[in-house]
Amino acid sequence: ALTGALLLGGTAAPALGTPQEQDLHDVVPAPESVRPDPGSTFELTRHTKIRAAGEAAPVGEHLAGLLRPSTGFPIPVSRGQVKDGAIALSLDGRDLGPEGYRLDVDDDVVRLSAQTPTGLFRGVQTLRQLLPPAIESRTEQPGPWTVPGGEIVDRPRFGHRSAMLDVARHFFDVEQVKRYIDQLAQYKINRLHLHLTDDQGWRLEIESWPRLTEHGGSTEVGGGPGGFYTQAEYTEIVEYAASRHMVVIPEIDLPGHTNAALSSYAELNCDGVAPPLYTGIEVGFSSLCVDKEITYRFVEDVIREVAALTPGEYLHIGGDEAHSTTDEDYRKFMQRVVPMVAKYGKTAVGWHEYAKAAPPAGAVVQYWGTENADPLLPEAVARGNRILVSPANKSYLDQKYHEGTELGLQWAGLTEVADAYGWDPGSYLRGVPEEAVLGVEAPLWSETLETSDHIEFMAFPRLPAIAELGWSQAEHHDWESFSRRLAAQGPRWEHQGIDFYRSEQVPWP
Ligand code: TNX
Known part of the structure; x- marks a missing residue:
């Protein structure tokens, strides 16, 4: 009778091979x-x-x-x-x-x-x-x-825990972005920063300047076909993110990183000549023409349309690596453009260089350097700017894990999982008290990334590391504990079809 009960699958002790609780x-x-x-x-x-x-x-x-x-x-x-x-x-x-x-x-x-x-x-x-x-x-x-x-x-330590996806260097379609949103949501990421424009491509339809996407969206790094989101598709992404309780922060990178726009409209160039589309991975060679009035009509049209598509509070205007714009021109440009963001009801976010233009209190300054300080930051804090912390040598998901990592870049340094985890966003930047820290971001640049598999290999397992730094109280940051808990995520990723990096630092089961 006993054997029979077991065979019939009664309430007997769990069979061998039952997964551990x-x-x-x-x-x-x-x-x-x-x-x-x-x-x-x-x-x-x-x-x-x-x-x-x-x-x-x-x-x-x-x-x-x-x-x-x-x-x-x-x-x-x-x-x-x-x-x-x-x-x-x-x-x-x-x-x-x-x-x-x-x-x-x-x-x-x-x-x-x-x-x-x-x-x-x-x-x-x-x-x-x-x-x-x-x-x-x-x-x-x-x-x-x-x-x-x-x-x-x-409850979270910081109210802002974002991930950035660069859809400009290589284009990722709506389904790919949704897939990443679902992966991010599991780790309680609450904001998705989309890097929508760069030298290699303009990825969001702007109705008043249609060639931005018709021409400027037609290629990508390596010369592939590129792509762009219609406004309806972009809205689909925004709504999908909202269903995962995540807010989209669109970025239009200005005044550098604009070759795709300059190539689409000759009149935006100081010399009136449109450059060819660009499919390499150099940075810092393009700039909008600071002294032309049409530049500001263009920027205002773009900001107005993007703001109208954006239910979230923030609009990111880039501002990084404007190496072919003089400091004086850069300030001139930003001092006209930053107020446009407020004019259309949004709070400005910019990479930390834009602090040179003294953005107003409440504006967000995103630190992306590799030192734990920048002379612009204490001034920014004094003005009432909020600091978003994303040090390139800690939180950049595009950096190689080790010399042999096939994907990624390594200009900021090799970044193993323990490096991504081993810092505190609340006290990392000199002259920036924790109260001035808005939160933390994990950016993923896509010069070398072409597929969802590539995204996942770079983001997992470092994204959960950054997510924990942003969500969990500082006293819970502990590598021994984290690496064990992270290891337990591995089998989940296998079931989800996530091809992650099996770092030797993590005791995977
Ligand atoms: C620097 S970080 C950039 C991007 C590149 C990235 C590659 C920043 C604000 N700008 O244009 O894609 O390095 O890691």
Whole structure:
């Protein structure tokens, strides 16, 4: 009889080969507080329901969409009372802020609460990581689907944790950008900075200057066909990001990095002659013509159209590596252009050189150097600028991991996972107190990257490292702990089809 019960799959002890249960601590980025209750475990079964009403309902649907393919369970989402066997999402969380959440797991119920749908969405990312890695598969898997008991209370250290994708050097289409958005959202990244224009390509349709994309979007590094987003496609990206509780920050890089625009409209050049399109990877050779009035009509048209497509607060105007613009011209240009951003209702962001033009209080200065200081920064802080920290030798996802890495550049230095993790955005820059730090960004430049596989190999596992520096409290930054928790992410990426860099620094299972 006993043998029969086992064969019939009763409630006997787990069979050999049953995946090891998750630990409540195995979460990236590390939560603010974790209190395991070793005596309890929730099991997701074919009877599990999600309870979510009102504004919580879309997050509940999102969670159900993540859980159904691998479990094969129906997992209905409905309003109503929390009963046994339910995952309950509610907006009754107090003192959790705009992105915080509380997750309570016992034998019968998973309770996720927050003050905002965004907080619930962040909590859903934590819950995913507490289920076995096979939950990430898009095909039905055997289970069992357990969640360790206990309580997590969590909220971010910085309100800004962004990733940048360069779609100008190589173009990535809407589906590729959505794929990256989903990957970023898992690590609680809340802003996506899109580098939309550069010497090699202009990637966003501007209705008043159509040749920018017709001509300026027609190639890319290496001479491939390039591409661009129509305004409708761009809006699709913005809305998809919003559904992942992520805000898009568009960047139009000015006054340098503009060969694609200069090639599209001869009248934007000081000599009236349009240069050819450019498919190499040099920087610093192009500049809009600072002394021509048409330059400012052009820039204002672009800023107006981009602002109209942008529900988010920020608009990035580049400003980096303007090596063929004199300092005097650079200031002249920026002093006319920065106010245009405010005129169309947005807050300006620029690479740190634009601090030379003394942007107004509230404007964001993005540090991309490799030193832990810049003379422009203390002045910027004194003016009331917010500093976005993205040191090239720490947070740049395009830098090679080691000499032999086939993709990437190495001008800022080789960047292994421990290098990406081993610094503190709150205290990194001399003369910049933590209160002036808006947050942290992980930029991914695409001179050498052509496919989603390439993006993923460079971003994983360094993106989660930067995400943890931005989300988790400084006292939780600890390489031993991080590298162990990161290792547990590897099998999840395998189920998601992410081809990541298997750094020898990380104890992958
Ligand atoms: C510097 S960082 C650049 C980009 C390049 C990148 C390559 C910055 C603001 N500008 O134009 O793509 O290096 O790593």
